[in-house]
Amino acid sequence: MAESKKIYTLIILTIVFLIALYLALFAGYKDSGIHLLFKSFDLSNDADSIILTVLRYPRVLKGFIAGSCLALAGLFMQAVSKNPLAEPYLTGVSSGAGLGIVISVIYFNSMNYSLFGFAGALISSAAVILFAGISRFSAAKMILTGLSVNLFASSLISLFILMHADKSHLIMFILSGGFNSGGLVPDKTLFAVFSAALAASCFVIPKLNFLRLDENMVPSFKKEVYLIIILSAFLTCLSVFAAGILGFIGIIAPQIAKKLVGNDYRYLFFANILIGGSFILFADYLSRTLVYPLQIPLGLVIAFIGAPVFVFFLTKKGDIFDRN
Amino acid sequence: MIEIKDLSFNFENTNFFENINLSLKESCINVIIGPNGAGKTTLIKLIAGILKPDCGVIKSGKKMFYLPQKITYTGAITLYEYLTSIFFRKNWKWHITKNEKQKIFEIMQKLEIYDKKDITVEKLSAGELQKANIALGLLSEAEIFLLDEPTSNMDLINQVKVLDIIKKLSKNGITSVVILHDLNLAAFYGDYFIGINQERKIFSAGKKDFLKSEILKKIYNIDFKILNDNGSYNVQIIK
Numbered sequence: 202m203a204e205s206k207k208i209y210t211l212i213i214l215t216i217v218f219l220i221a222l223y224l225a226l227f228a229g230y231k232d233s234g235i236h237l238l239f240k241s242f243d244l245s246n247d248a249d250s251i252i253l254t255v256l257r258y259p260r261v262l263k264g265f266i267a268g269s270c271l272a273l274a275g276l277f278m279q280a281v282s283k284n285p286l287a288e289p290y291l292t293g294v295s296s297g298a299g300l301g302i303v304i305s306v307i308y309f310n311s312m313n314y315s316l317f318g319f320a321g322a323l324i325s326s327a328a329v330i331l332f333a334g335i336s337r338f339s340a341a342k343m344i345l346t347g348l349s350v351n352l353f354a355s356s357l358i359s360l361f362i363l364m365h366a367d368k369s370h371l372i373m374f375i376l377s378g379g380f381n382s383g384g385l386v387p388d389k390t391l392f393a394v395f396s397a398a399l400a401a402s403c404f405v406i407p408k409l410n411f412l413r414l415d416e417n418m419v420p421s422f423k424k425e426v427y428l429i430i431i432l433s434a435f436l437t438c439l440s441v442f443a444a445g446i447l448g449f450i451g452i453i454a455p456q457i458a459k460k461l462v463g464n465d466y467r468y469l470f471f472a473n474i475l476i477g478g479s480f481i482l483f484a485d486y487l488s489r490t491l492v493y494p495l496q497i498p499l500g501l502v503i504a505f506i507g508a509p510v511f512v513f514f515l516t517k518k519g520d521i522f523d524r525n
Numbered sequence: 526m527i528e529i530k531d532l533s534f535n536f537e538n539t540n541f542f543e544n545i546n547l548s549l550k551e552s553c554i555n556v557i558i559g560p561n562g563a564g565k566t567t568l569i570k571l572i573a574g575i576l577k578p579d580c581g582v583i584k585s586g587k588k589m590f591y592l593p594q595k596i597t598y599t600g601a602i603t604l605y606e607y608l609t610s611i612f613f614r615k616n617w618k619w620h621i622t623k624n625e626k627q628k629i630f631e632i633m634q635k636l637e638i639y640d641k642k643d644i645t646v647e648k649l650s651a652g653e654l655q656k657a658n659i660a661l662g663l664l665s666e667a668e669i670f671l672l673d674e675p676t677s678n679m680d681l682i683n684q685v686k687v688l689d690i691i692k693k694l695s696k697n698g699i700t701s702v703v704i705l706h707d708l709n710l711a712a713f714y715g716d717y718f719i720g721i722n723q724e725r726k727i728f729s730a731g732k733k734d735f736l737k738s739e740i741l742k743k744i745y746n747i748d749f750k751i752l753n754d755n756g757s758y759n760v761q762i763i764k
Contacts, residue, residue: 203643283597410613413599417575418592418658419611419665464601467619 207462214461214475221482225261226253228486259388260380264481266395267444268454270436272477273402275451276458276469277433280409281426282340289437289451292430293347296354297325298441299376303361306372314375319442325350326434330427338427378445378500379488391443398436402470405429409466447500449507450477457514480507526551527572527669527700532581534571541567545581545727549717554695555702556715559744563721565704566594566673572702573671587700590667592658594674594704598646604657605629605642611664632660636690652683659690670694670701676710688714712736712758720744736760 274289282291301321305314329350333343358376362369408425440447458472481503488502527549534542541564549555557565570576572583573591598607608629609621621629633639636656641649649657655675662670672691676684684707691701692714705711711718718735720728722744728735736758741749752759 283599404617407613407618410610413602413607413610414661415593415596415598418590418596418661459601463606464599465606 207465207468210461211468211471211475214472214479218475218479218482221479221486222261222265224486225264225482226257228490260485261482262388262392263380263443264485265478266391267440267447268450268477268479268481269474270395270398270440270443270477271447271451272454272458272473272480273470274433274436274440276455276466276473277402277405277409277429277436278451279455280412280466281429281433282344284340285456286452287340287344289433289440290351290446290448291344291347292326292434292437293329293350293354294322294326294434294437294441295446295448296351296358297328298322298438298446299358300325300354300361302375302445303358303372306368306375307361307365315442315445318445319438321354322438322441323435325354326438330430330434334427338423343430374498376446377498378447378503379496379498380444380485391439395439398432398439399474401432402436405432406466406470413464444481444499447481447503449503449511450480453507453511453514454480457510460514526585527702528582528584529572530582530584532571532578532583534567534576535579536567542571542578542725547719547727547729549700549702549719551700552695552698553700553716554691554714555700555717555719556711557702557704557719557721558706558708558711559721560723560746563723564725565721568719568721569671569673569702569704585669587668588666589669589671590662590665591671592662592673592675594677596654596658598654600647601645603643603645604633604638604649604653607646607657608633608660608664611661628664629660632663636660650683651678652680652686655679655683655687656690659687659694663694668699670699670703672701672703674704674706676705676707684710708741708760709758712760722746732758 271289275287278287278289278291279285281287298318298321301317301319301324302314304321305317309317329343329347333339333346362372365372405425405428408422409429411419412426437451454473454477455469458469458476462468462472481499484499484502484506487506488497488499491497491502527547529545529547529549532542532545532547533540557568559565567576569591571578572585573589574583575591602610609625612618612621612625630639630642633642636659638653638656638660641653646654646657659670659675670691675691676687679687688710691703695701695716703715705715712732715732717731718729720735720740720743722728723746726743728740728744730740736751736753738749738751741751741760748763750761750763752761
């Protein structure tokens, strides 16, 4: 694929992202329009600008962070394991996070559940990566260890829910994925950590181009692969903190990006950030407006759009999934 | 020059190789022949440093490039992009410089794959892919090429084309160690020969001393008839 075509694709993806951003920020108002953005800067007590600054900005920021983190984490996982079906939750993040959230809702103040989810995700992925890497590291070993940890943690989740039937509805709602107040951690901190993780990704992204070569042919770098997996797990934990457990994006965003810009990781990096971000912002817009005034949990909306999109790509462009 | 001294290698608690001494010839095609399972690939992996010997030393002192027998290719990239991959080893390398691009194009022209540069890897033939891999070796600035059956799965024309390239490289000072199964091709292209038999006994000699029916019988355990017509050899099996 020619370089210019890839750049055009990235420009189109940016436009799509801006549309999703507009919808997520302004749609749903009686008085919607870009002028609200300017209004919100003159710190008046206008009700609309309060909705924007207090509710929408943080929500859009978190949506973008969650989407791009998941897409990037999926990209890393698929590149390192050389398996197009790899996804960010392979390191046991999802059920670790779920367990953290459940413990927080049942035993602690449920306001801070995302912090607990983040901690749970960190602990479980650290455990999986350590177990898989103690002797000789291999991606297959990591996937199987992750599977075991996932099974173990999800059985504990079921046990907790069964023991506390009164809170099961709230738990199910939170586990479906969605935004929250964030509790004690300010959004600025989240954004700073996210930026740091992106900067670290810039370091390893070109190396993934080198990993396209057969690992027996060139001296492989095990240490770097290990670092990439840790980074991928951390990005996934960040997404859990921002928007709970959201499936699907981590597996389909990298696939779609690969179809659009080819297999050059320098372009895939930006394409994944844009696709993952747009996907969540668009899903968030739908979750707010589809059954207005009710809000459908974000995770469910993503599955509703994600499944048909994925099946469409599988049937139409199925050949790309045979390779990676 | 690659010098192997008193090399021993154990595999699953048995002595795989014991006290091997070999010296390979520089700027030549060193051909390794022998039946399946004799340890040709193991020997080449030991030279490449992928396997570590239990005792003994392997001296080479030059940059090596190892081409395994079976290679998995990443899809959805063009031949040009495939070759650029080798340059992304260093940190913070976000783009291919003009120099590197020039180098890739030169090597592609030399190996006659320049007109395929925008074709995706999965659409290339086995011969073109193997040329691309040799190009990777040249781009990595290796001076010793270790090639494990580089002509497997190829028709005769492509086998000859690939071996011609290896021959040309050896004239430009690149040492290659090649595993081959076709004894006639080996006799045509090889300069120095290493034979391994099922008992892992190693025979090595130059072309004239190696291509003899008694040595080949020791390696393959069948009878051969060797015709020598002014230095061009023809190996036949006697039934």
